[in-house]
Amino acid sequence: MILVGLTGGIGSGKSTVSSMLAERGAVIVDADQIARDLQGPGSPVLERMAERFGSHIIRDDGTLDRAAVASIVFEDDAALADLNGIVHPAMQDEIQRQIDAHRDTGRVVVLDFPLLSENPRKGLAATIVVDIDPELAVRRLVDQRGMSESDARARMSKQTPREERLATATHVVDNNGDLAALTRQVDDLWQQLTDLSA
Numbered sequence: 013m014i015l016v017g018l019t020g021g022i023g024s025g026k027s028t029v030s031s032m033l034a035e036r037g038a039v040i041v042d043a044d045q046i047a048r049d050l051q052g053p054g055s056p057v058l059e060r061m062a063e064r065f066g067s068h069i070i071r072d073d074g075t076l077d078r079a080a081v082a083s084i085v086f087e088d089d090a091a092l093a094d095l096n097g098i099v100h101p102a103m104q105d106e107i108q109r110q111i112d113a114h115r116d117t118g119r120v121v122v123l124d125f126p127l128l129s130e131n132p133r134k135g136l137a138a139t140i141v142v143d144i145d146p147e148l149a150v151r152r153l154v155d156q157r158g159m160s161e162s163d164a165r166a167r168m169s170k171q172t173p174r175e176e177r178l179a180t181a182t183h184v185v186d187n188n189g190d191l192a193a194l195t196r197q198v199d200d201l202w203q204q205l206t207d208l209s210a
């Protein structure tokens with residue numbers, strides 16, 4: 013197994029790069045997806061979140077009201093720390109379980125993790141950062157993902173600054189160009205990653 017990390021700010025194109033790597037044969041361990049799955053109806057994590065933040069965060073159908081939690085933790089750092097304390101240990105366990113399932117293979121395993129720069133992980137053969145001009149990220153989030161400009165800017169202002177994230181990179185994917193330019197870089201990156209096993 014070649015274990016690599018993939019990260020990038022919101023709107024950077026991280027998910028797009030992750031899909032492109034999957035198409036080329038990578039196993040993706042998707043931290044966001046794992047977090048969502050752990051917060052499914054009736055899950056222990058969801059129960060603990062309801063104890064901490066109130067039962068109104070669970071909808072009538074048992075699913076998590078993500079916006080309700082987001083509005084609580086967005087302006088309250090103590091609440092955010094509590095949320096992380098509930099979700100992160102279970103998430104780390106599941107991430108580890110998924111990685112371990114491929115340990116004895118020759119696969120490239122990509123840990124797709126938005127907070128990788130903030131939570132550096134030992135044992136990564138590479139840390140890939142998808143980089144973009146923040147103004148272009150805002151434009152893509154508004155034009156292509158239907159986000160309001162104020163929401164996009166508010167979320168981005170909460171993130172680790174671009175330079176700090178870049179400082180954690182061993183490989184940078186520059187997503188300021190078009191999708192063809194991105195594809196060429198991912199092809200090149202894939203070659204470099206598979207060469208790591210040689």
Ligand code: ADP
Binds near residue numbers: 025189190
């Ligand atoms: P992230 O996962 O980092 O938040 P996405 O991969 O969802 O970002 O990309 C944000 C939006 O920009 C998506 O709608 C995606 O399809 C689009 N996008 C990504 N890269 C490019 C590109 N090079 N050119 C045009 N649109 C892009």
